[in-house]
Amino acid sequence: MRRPLKCAVGAGAAVTLLLAALTSCGSGATDKAPSITAPEVFYLRPVGDKSGPHDKDPFHFSADDGKTHTGVGGSADHTLTVDVLPGVKSAVVLRKGGNCTGSPTHMTCAVRSEYDSRSDGGVSLVAAEGSRPGDAGVVRYTYAGRGGKTVTARTKVVVGEPVVEVLTTKLLGGVRPGAELSRPIVVRNTGEVPVRGLVLQVGLEQLEFEERYANCRYPGFYKGHIAVCQFPDLRIAPGQTVTVQPALRLRAPKTRMYASFNSEARALDMGPQYGGAMAGGDHGDGPALRPEATAAEKGTYAKGGGWTNVVLDTHADYSVSDVNLYGDPGTERTFKLTVRNNGPADAGATEQLVFSPPLGMEMVKQPMQEYDEDAYEPYCERGAYAYTCDIKALEPGKTQTFTFTMRLGEPGEGALTLQDRKQDKKPAQDWYVGDRDPDPGNDKAVITVHPDR
Structure with missing residues (x-):
């Protein structure tokens, strides 16, 4: 998850800048200081394992010297240094890319004034040989501009991932028009490390929320047809199943033949899935949803969640x-x-x-x-x-x-x-x-x- 970090600028002045879902370091003034945007926590697949969460956001970070430039991003006259901090070499190593040189624990890259690892390439992180799920380390980034000012940021790197799966039903048929549907949300962690905080998102097509819950937001752009619910204190151990109570209450349409809803869930510290698209919205006035540990339930589970199609008993x-x-x-x-x-x-x-x-x-x-x-x-x-x-x-x-x-x-x-x-x-x-x-x-x-x- 990307959260505010304290960033050392120049001789060590500390600046904390809060963004919606990003860790970004800089002054925020018109004449901005250099900044780095990086994930606070990033999970790595164990060596040789290519499974994992659904639609995971790839490792990504960026840097900016804060100055206005002509052209696209300026020339590659800035220096970015990436270090695996001592004591964690057995967990993570650096993989070279772009304009970078160095070793698996220390890389130096010549980058532009506006650098983005997605478009410019550069250092990537991989699990070290011999590492095991749960092993963790810290990677530090240091960005230096032409004037000598530097800014640093850190990412905690964990080997293994929380993999959230949601119990899904592909089809609900024979539903009476206008009837109430009661649907429990069941999630499990099939990953190698615990889920630390959970985000649940429910989206409706032609259905309505019969009840709106106190710990869920309903972004206004979607006219109340999407609920985003967070459980920051929830921990789901590998192999554990959790059921969210009470069951969601939905109202079927009276004059439609088809409707649908989806239930998506992800680990909170893996960052936002859709950027700021699901931000904002008022909380509901109903009871709070509460996750409870339950026995494993049989059925079809989908990584990240899935859609349920509703066919109403009409014509x-x-x-x-x-x-x-x-x-x-x-x-x-x-x-x-x-x-x-x-x-x-x-x-x-x-x-x-x-x-x-x-x-x-x-x-x-x-x-x-x-x-x-x-x-x-x-x-x-x-x-x-x-x-x-x-x-x-x-x-x-x-x-x-x-x-x-x-x-x-x-x-x-x-x-x-x-x-x-x-x-x-x-x-x-x-x-x-x-x-x-x-x-x-x-x-x-x-x-x-x-x-x-």
Whole structure:
């Protein structure tokens, strides 16, 4: 985790600067002092082991001399020194990269005034041969600018990692519209070292929090559909399972067929997963969530967490109407094809309209969509004998209209057919059940060309 460190600048003046989730050393004034941003704690995989946490942020640090420069980052006329402090050589060693020279315990690098290890390369940390999980050491960074001022920062390096896994359920089916769901959050540590502090994040799609908890924040940008809960004092030993009580209470939608939620968890001292995206938000006014050690529970666990898809016990009745056109061959007619969702639920974008024109009818103008600024393409996909138009998600009682202009041929009939998208583009999700339309009779209609009256 990146937290404020005391940084020695020049002859040893101490400066402490608090950032949201980063350790950064500098004066904060307009004329800034040199600074280093580095993790306070970093976990290493044991030698030869490539497993570990899900979506772990790679080791990363940066330095800045605080001055304004022309160009990108200035020239490589600054010095960065990285040292493994005495007494911990058996835990961590340095791996050379970029403009660096030295040994596995001491590296000197020529860097730019604005240095970032992600883009500029440089020293990386690896577990030392013979090290064991739990072994720890300290790495010190010293950054010197052209004026001779230096700044230092330190990272505690631990061999082994806490690996947080969350018990997940892939599908909840048969849920009554508007019903309350009660979902316990179960996490376990399958890593080599203890979890020191836990962050739990719950995100909702089409669901609502029935209760908001006192030790969870609800960032306003997400309109209350994400909860971020922290348990800084929690310790989860390797192999231990914890259940968060009480179970989360969620409210299912009344007019949707599909919903989902995810439960993510990570060790608090492994740093923020999404930077500042989940910062802020008011705490809930309900009870506080509390983690309790429990016996191992059977089921499917996912590293870092996963999504649960909810299929509600409802349906959507889509319908299409007949169209009658009058005119002699060669006459141009503009007409609308209308699809309606009769409800009672919104099934999402699950349907397509297939428009098969009567023989002899020729296209003049069709629905278009903007795919780039002032650039358009046909909305419907044209086949040999038909146009296939994707239908957007429609709330109950809403319609979508497709407007065509065509040149008529001889009197005759064409077809309008609604079909489930999975017939044409079968999705990989095995929880998808389409719209469960109970009245297939109104899924078909005819478009008829009549002689001019």
